[in-house]
């Protein structure tokens with residue numbers, strides 16, 4: 001594989017022979033030991049009956065889309081056996097946002113071969129970091145993920161989540177139908193008045209969406225698996241999630257018996273949380289959008305700002321020809337693949353990346 005142009009970022013060169021590196025497929029999670037959580041996930045190309053919606057062509061995991069919601073506790077050894085029953089192009093599972101050993105990363109053509117029809121692949125890794133994640137195919141992703149080949153993963157703290165209601169809200173658009181957990185329109189989750197609720201919103205689409213809470217003040221307590229420091233109460237404010245992004249929203253179910261509505265980017269899909277039979281506000285999309293850069297309080301940085309290496313990453317576009325086709329092509333630091341930099345760091349380096 002082409003490795004790009006070595007960029008040491010002003011740090012020392014390393015005694016590496018680039019030609020004889022370690023085979024990625026050997027960089028697995030623990031191969032021995034009984035998993036704390038083990039499951040088999042079977043991928044199929046088949047139609048999906050959207051709840052309260054149409055039947056669409058797509059992909060399922062264990063017969064549904066979204067596939068399973070996997071919940072583990074921090075430090076658990078997770079074992080997932082992927083079986084490809086009928087995905088013609090082959091498939092993988094990529095653990096979006098999870099820091100896994102390279103061979104468990106599920107990127108077809110890079111960390112493993114795609115699993116062909118009739119084949120299987122075992123993923124094993126320790127869930128080190130608490131947070132809300134998801135997993136999806138990384139083979140022909142634009143078709144398989146869009147078609148529903150994904151599920152969600154929650155890593156709970158050892159001390160528990162400390163909430164009365166803790167749920168995942170996977171937002172996905174199938175064939176133009178915006179859904180929450182595979183349901184078109186309004187989804188319901190029953191919760192008692194006064195309950196502290198944590199709703200983990202996952203944007204599984206390939207564009208930005210907004211989410212918000214109507215009917216109670218709320219806090220954004222985590223973004224992309226990282227807890228925020230002292231997040232304040234928000235009302236009539238939306239938060240933007242990039243493609244693949246997650247936000248954990250926390251609020252108290254109103255004591256007066258009403259319900260709360262969580263918006264999912266408009267388009268009619270929303271999640272209601274509250275006591276059975278309660279009414280929820282319409283929850284029109286707020287104009288105000290949360291600025292995460294000024295939200296909460298700065299937390300101390302866990303290292304000295306004394307950089308071992310500094311890198312520039314300038315994304316640009318270059319008019320020209322690629323394989324004979326004219327167009328505007330993406331560039332990194334003015335160059336196109338494979339002439340783009342390969343940033344080289346040593347373990348433990350403090351790195352400054354300027355984008």
Ligand SMILES: [Cu+2]
Pocket residue numbers: 094096097136244
């Ligand atoms: Cu991803």
